[in-house]
Amino acid sequence: MWDFIINPFITILALFYSVMGNNIVLAIALLTVVIRLLTSPLMLQQQRSTAAMQEIQPKLKEIQEKYKNDREKLASAQMELYKEHGVNPLGGCLPLLVQFPILISLYGTIIIALASTPFQLIDLSGRFLLPGLDNLVPMENTWIGMDLTLPPTANPTYALVLPLLVMVTAWMQSKLIMPAMPPNSDGTQSQTAQMTRSMTTIMPLMFGMFSLSFSVGLSIYFVVSNVVGIVQYSLMGKADWRRLFGGESKKDEKPVPVAASSTASAASEAKATPAAVKNSLPAKEDSSETSEDNKVKSGKGSSNSAKNRRGSPRPKPRSKSTEKKAKAK
């Protein structure tokens, strides 16, 4: 089923193996780098999508509050917001899903190409898409005493270092590149932020567990892939090393603008006119208001989010708020 991807991968791996002086680990590493470079547009798209989603979170919340009793208008307003900011709600998932066939095929490539038994070797025959590679067979399948086709648990004990490296590098990568999530008005983390944080913990653990079950060659792929990812993002200036050690992110101070710097301007407004901001909070409950109106009023969007950060009181009942809104106008 996956031969249409596996066979080209095997061919390329064999080519790299030949170029790298019959060093299989370097060949796997080079193949990983190539795959990573080819999929970086997808990764960047994923990053942009995630960042954009994060940017419009306050507005999304506003809309959800505003139209919480009207699903149709809610859906319509959400779609309009997405369109306005060029956000695809599935944009974060799709690149990830596209990489899965690559991962599956790479696993197959390593198992088939590094054949160590007659059954495995017969399954390698006929897969090279270029002539002149048969003299490489059988390819070396061991490295520092480890059989690359076997899982770490079937190798010498020191092979268990690899799943650990997979976990550590995966964790580092996700910490460095995951966009910061703004907290709730009471200073606690939003649900989204909590979920993201869970993913940052769960995903490396899961990949670490995968590495325990699958071949050592695949662990090498994961480690190299994660390291390449870290380097890529660092070179692009998107990796925040301070977040790695629990420090405040630069991005927390200077959020990347979507329409404009909503949080920064909201923060400054909240300082200047706390009363006005407080009074404007109930306005979002008025169903006649649109997101455009909100933008005009607050300057750039979420005065509410700024207010929330300052731990302001709960919204007042509608009748009173309507009066105060009229006064504010």
Place this chain on the structure above:
Amino acid sequence: METAKSVMRLRLVLVALVLILVTTACIGQRSGVSWADMTLVGEQQQILVSYNDFMVLIDPTTGQPVPLRNSEGEVRLDDAGEPRQWEFQTEGSQFFTTPLFLEDDEDMLVADYNNRLINVNFPNARLGTGIPTDIPGHVIADIVLEDDTLFVPLMEQNLLAYDFNTREQLWEFETERGIWGTPQVVDGVVYLPSMDHSLYAIDSDSGDLLWELDLEGAVGHQPILDDERLFAGTFNHDIFEISLDGEILSQYEASDWVWGAPVLVDSVLYAADLSGTVYALDADSGLEEIWRNQVAGAGIRPSPLVTDSYVIVADRDGGVYWVERESGEVVLEQEVDAEVLSDILLVEPNDVLSLPDSLVIVSTVNNSRILVAFTLEDGERRWVYER
């Protein structure tokens, strides 16, 4: 709402990860190590099959396991009163090679895939009295006994030589990759094919290298010895004629990997490769091509079976082909519906074995068709052995 979306997204990712786990479990994961090995035993030409965790002896006339008999010729019964059959299994063992029958005909020596040499008492199909010898690797090529020296080729690398009587290791010859073809031992020289692309000639007494020839491709079969020359095929598509002092005399380029040993009959070398092509080469004229014919749709791994009239081959798609020796044309075709990777056997009638016709025995990787027997002359299917 946002929480629900995030939860949904996380679930999607987790489901996808589980799908990866399941899907990758199905890729390139053929279970097992190698295919069955068959050999004919005794005047009755019973078929000894070594495959995975068992060895079984099959009656060629019926296709059924041979019953065990006592010294008076009576069939032995088990505790339940059922006839006992010749079948050997022992915990933790796997078998992919032909056992070595010892001179007394009582015991045979088996190279267990799981790093042991064990004695098997043939009449009783039980472990023999000899103490198993541990060996430092797996074995998938046959062991060889010559002048009380036991040669054990290891799947990972190296050839070991043991004193047959004491099981003391005499020497070890290092190769860079494994040995998947049986060594050829003649006149004090071991001709050793290796997956490291070399053919070696080694002094059988000392283990010293006499010469090494780089064939630029893995050699997965026993080199064929004829008088003063050797023949070998490689995974690099080549078939070589080699002198006994390590010189390439002639070379022929096939279409794909040559894995099964070529067969030399009447100065014609017959070979097959993984493109499904069969070759007839003139062994006395520098491997000049007599004919070649791509008879099969899939690769041919086993050595060709050469009879008076036919060259019989079988491919990975389960096709069995009778090819006319003179012309290379396919005259008969049969199907076994399973991959054939083992060498093919010919069982011929004799005074002891009352078979009406010669049988061609094909082994597949499918347990429901471990052995399939066809008549030689017309390809009629006679019996199937399954487990």
